[in-house]
Amino acid sequence: MAVEDRKLAVLRAIVEDYVATQEPVGSKALVERHQLGVSSATVRNDMAALEDEGLIAQPHTSAGRIPTDKGYRFFVDRLTTLKAMSAAEKRAISSFLEGAHDLDDVVQRSVRLLAQLTQQVAIVQYPTLARSTVRHIELVALSTTRLLVVLILSTGRVEQRVVEVPVELSDELLADLRVRVNTAAAGERISEAAGALGALADQVPPGTSSTYTVIVASLVEAMSNHRSDERVVVGGTANLARFGDNFEQSIKPMLEALEEHVVLLKLLGEATSSQHVTVRIGHEGPIDQLSSTSVVATGYGASDDALSVLGVVGPTRMDYPGSMAAVRAVARYVSTILDEA
């Protein structure tokens, strides 16, 4: 085995051992636990080299080495082959997810599943609405000036929104509106539906013009900032235990981030752009407080132009191959399930 190759084997061994034990790993322990075929002295030399390259570091003199963020990055990029899920695992996943009878249910189950599989904190963003078309719009008057708009989409999603309208609503008006709105918007993509509705404002029945325009404007406004695909669901927070015992520094910022969905979306970030599993290690992430946590995420969804995102968050010292495999597997299953729906 060439020297370079062995160095990488050593790096891999260090990562694996450190992930498993959470303790700095020394040269001696390394040769014992792995078949490296060389003595500890040789390993020491290799380690010194790896340290020069910035891939590993020692917490203090005369302690073992731990991987640096750069080391993990190298490990993930070059030393990792995604484990395939076992047949049993596959079965478990699909049977678990197929029991769902509701979008909420699918999302809920996915989070749980992911948390369970990876033993980490799992995050799932709701599927985007981008590709959905409008199936039906129901208008319900909650009071004379408050209107509930229920949007039923082709994919079975249901969105609702209360709109404050600045005029009095009558039953006839509403009935008329309902028909017009539906004929205008039905079959349109949600992104275009707002536009289609806007056009309505022109072809108003005579004598009611201002009322109409006003209501339609409210509707358009409500539909264009539907925010529900920014919803995220979090699960497996109890796995935060694996973050280490240091509450203030590692667990608390994580809990705080988990409460802020906006922050979470930022965290999952660019993963949304592809169906590839992407990994963000420690400081690579956008949030300073979370500099010792990694994110493994991937886009998912029925098609490439309508991706949402899902993944897990854990300490930099995490089982990358396992997490990546689980994330990918769950994303695939969820995608196919959403496709069926």
Next chain:
Amino acid sequence: MAVEDRKLAVLRAIVEDYVATQEPVGSKALVERHQLGVSSATVRNDMAALEDEGLIAQPHTSAGRIPTDKGYRFFVDRLTTLKAMSAAEKRAISSFLEGAHDLDDVVQRSVRLLAQLTQQVAIVQYPTLARSTVRHIELVALSTTRLLVVLILSTGRVEQRVVEVPVELSDELLADLRVRVNTAAAGERISEAAGALGALADQVPPGTSSTYTVIVASLVEAMSNHRSDERVVVGGTANLARFGDNFEQSIKPMLEALEEHVVLLKLLGEATSSQHVTVRIGHEGPIDQLSSTSVVATGYGASDDALSVLGVVGPTRMDYPGSMAAVRAVARYVSTILDEA
């Protein structure tokens, strides 16, 4: 001041100091921080008596005293007068909640608010559907055998459910069904709607009987176990920091409980039966692992026959008067808001 009265004053002082400092409180510190008008020796005697009664205890000989669960119970039942919220707080609460334009929003904001006010973990159960009446039922075919049922309720709630029907659906059948279902169920309470629907199965159009009965049966089944008012929302988990530093023993079981909504509902438990604020202290709760956490909760909702529940969970060592006041205040505001809707 009579002796008994002073003993209670001492108990109150101990609870307050311990809650504030999280440290066992000694006789000397007590006379310094509170105007008890007696010497530390006298307080010591009182403390000995309180300990005999099981209201306080010392972690070890020659340490200060801490309240027992029984002591907290006594404090809550007899020594506490609910603080009224300040005018500013009231304004803050109502303005914060009134910004909501959606049931989800109301619930979400309530949780945040409660967590913020109490600096603890807040839990809000979705309002019950009990009193709602059916406004409209929309049926959408997702595939030839999968039917999306959307239930729009008078209160503006929207419930959805996918039903697997064991027959092929045609457009005409669906249109017909839609009309019949709506005329049968509209205006009914949700609890009665299932029954009203069931009656439909009899007055079937000739020739389609079995198909009809089958679909209606599916609908009835789906409607009778709507489970959405069992949904709970949790917030303020970052406040778990105040649980103390002992992760394994106090924080982890809490995180686990927070993931299990069923467990949470059990935890909030009987509070649902009244609009009173109820307090469960430590071991009084139904869950052994949470023997050092207390629950402050109350029923809320538009009317007495349709109560849901909301509250906070924290360490037994928590600010009961403050939490109780906040829980009550939020419950009231949410109730009135739901009432308007």
Next chain:
DNA sequence: CTTGGCACTCCGCACGCACGAGTGCCAAGC
């Protein structure tokens, strides 16, 4: 019943020490 005094207990903390794990370097061997 209250109070000051006093002896006693026990926790927490700092100090010091020895131990062990791990390293880096070197000289010898393949």
Next chain:
DNA sequence: GCTTGGCACTCGTGCGTGCGGAGTGCCAAG
């Protein structure tokens, strides 16, 4: 040129010891 065994050196950790302080219980006097 790599590899290897040996060896001295460095630190971090764990453990026993000793001390100070907070707090108590009890007692005798007011």
